[in-house]
Amino acid sequence: MSRLDQVEESATLRIADLTNELKKRGKDILSFSLGEPDFDTPRHIVDAANEAMSTGKTHYAPSAGIPELRDAIAAKLKNDNAIDVTGKDIIVTPGAKQAIFEACFGVLNKGDEAILLEPSWVSYDACIKMSEAKTVWVKSNEDGSIPADFGKHITKKTRMVILNSPNNPSGAVLTKKDLQHVADLAVDHDFYVLSDEIYEKISYGEKHYSIGSMIPDRTITVNGFSKAYAMAGWRIGYVTAPKPVFKNLLKVQQHTISSPTTFVQYGALAALNGSQDCVTEMVKQFKARRDVVMKGLKDIGLECPTPEGAFYAYPKVDGNSEKIAEGLLDAGVGLTPGSAFGPDSNDHLRMSYASSMEQIVEGLARMKKYFANQ
Incomplete structure (x- = not known):
C-alpha cells in the first residue's frame, strides 16, 4: 500500500x-x-498588499519569508506567547496547513508514532500518514481536556504529540495544567509537541497559553492569519521550531513551494503591525x-x-x-x-x-x- x-x-x-x-x-x-x-x-491589510504589488514586490521572496515579517512575527510571539525567538527562527508559510505538513514531514519517519487527541482536525492524521508514521488516537475528556491517563499511550516510538487549542472541531481550550502535563511527559519521554494555535485570538474568556513558553526546545509552534484576520484565501501562516527541526522544515519549504507569495507577506505585516x-x-x-x-x-x-x-x-x-x-x-x-x-x-x-x-x-x-x- x-x-x-x-x-x-x-x-x-x-x-x-x-x-x-x-x-x-x-x-x-x-x-x-x-x-x-x-x-x-480588513481594508488596511488589503491596501498594504495592493501597495506592495504596485511598487514591484512581485518577485521571489527569501524562502523563509521577508525579514520584516519574520521580525514582526518573532515580536508577536515574544509579547503574546512568551516564546523568546528572533526573526531568524521563523519560517513564513503559505498557510498554517503547509507549516503542519512541513513539521510532520520534517520530524516523522516510517515506524514513528504521533499522538492525536480526539476529536481532531481532519488534516493532522493525513499529514502523519503521508510522513509514513502511525497515528495513535487518544480520546479527550468530554470537556476537551487532557485525560489523566494520557501518559499510558506513550511508547518508545512516540515522536510527536499534536495539540490544537482552541480546538477544531470542539472549541475547547486547554488549560495551563493540561499543557504542563504534556510538557512534563515530553521532557520525560523525549518527543516533540506540535502546537497548532491558529484560533488563538478567537477566544471567549479563557486565557490562551502556549506550550512553547514551557518547553521551547521541544515545541513546534504553528500559527497564521486566516482565522483572526479573515485572510483564509491569502494562504499565509508561520512556524517556529527548535534548531534541529527548523533546518528540516526549511528544507521541505525550499524544495516544495520555494517561498510564500511576496505581496501577501506585506498584507500579513500590516495585519500584525496595524490596529487590532x-x-x-x-x-x-x-x-x-x-x-x-x-x-x-x-x-x-x-x-x-x-x-x-x-x-x-x-x-x-x-x-x-x-x-x-x-x-x-x-x-x-x-x-x-x-x-x-x-x-x-x-x-x-x-x-x-x-x-x-x-x-x-x-x-x-x-x-x-x-x-x-x-
Whole structure:
C-alpha cells in the first residue's frame, strides 16, 4: 500500500464541494461546513498588499519569508506567547496547513508514532500518514481536556504529540495544567509537541497559553492569519521550531513551494503591525453567533458543551453522523459529520458559525424541523 492509499480526502472540503455542486443545481442549502470567516479582510491589510504589488514586490521572496515579517512575527510571539525567538527562527508559510505538513514531514519517519487527541482536525492524521508514521488516537475528556491517563499511550516510538487549542472541531481550550502535563511527559519521554494555535485570538474568556513558553526546545509552534484576520484565501501562516527541526522544515519549504507569495507577506505585516480593533470586533460577533447557536441547539434537544474558542459547535447526535449529515443536506443544511474528526467521533456533528446571523437562525430552524421529524 502506498502512503497516499491510506489517506482519505478532506471531509470538510468534500462536504463543501458537494454543497456547492448542489447549489449549482438549484438546491437551497445553507453551508456550515467550512472553517472560513465570512468577513472581508480588513481594508488596511488589503491596501498594504495592493501597495506592495504596485511598487514591484512581485518577485521571489527569501524562502523563509521577508525579514520584516519574520521580525514582526518573532515580536508577536515574544509579547503574546512568551516564546523568546528572533526573526531568524521563523519560517513564513503559505498557510498554517503547509507549516503542519512541513513539521510532520520534517520530524516523522516510517515506524514513528504521533499522538492525536480526539476529536481532531481532519488534516493532522493525513499529514502523519503521508510522513509514513502511525497515528495513535487518544480520546479527550468530554470537556476537551487532557485525560489523566494520557501518559499510558506513550511508547518508545512516540515522536510527536499534536495539540490544537482552541480546538477544531470542539472549541475547547486547554488549560495551563493540561499543557504542563504534556510538557512534563515530553521532557520525560523525549518527543516533540506540535502546537497548532491558529484560533488563538478567537477566544471567549479563557486565557490562551502556549506550550512553547514551557518547553521551547521541544515545541513546534504553528500559527497564521486566516482565522483572526479573515485572510483564509491569502494562504499565509508561520512556524517556529527548535534548531534541529527548523533546518528540516526549511528544507521541505525550499524544495516544495520555494517561498510564500511576496505581496501577501506585506498584507500579513500590516495585519500584525496595524490596529487590532478589527480582530476584537470579529471575535465579538463570533461570540454573539455562538450564543445563538448554543440556544438553538438546546432548543433542538442536542447536547453540546459551550465552545470557549474558535467558531465551531460540536453537538452530540443519536446515530450515524454521516447518515445524519446526508439527511440534513437534503433538508438544506450542510454540516460536517463527526466521523471526520476521529475513529470514535461518529456520534457528533460540527457546525461552523462563521456565517451571518441571518443564515445561522435559518439554519437552526431547518435543523429543528429535520430532527423533529426523525
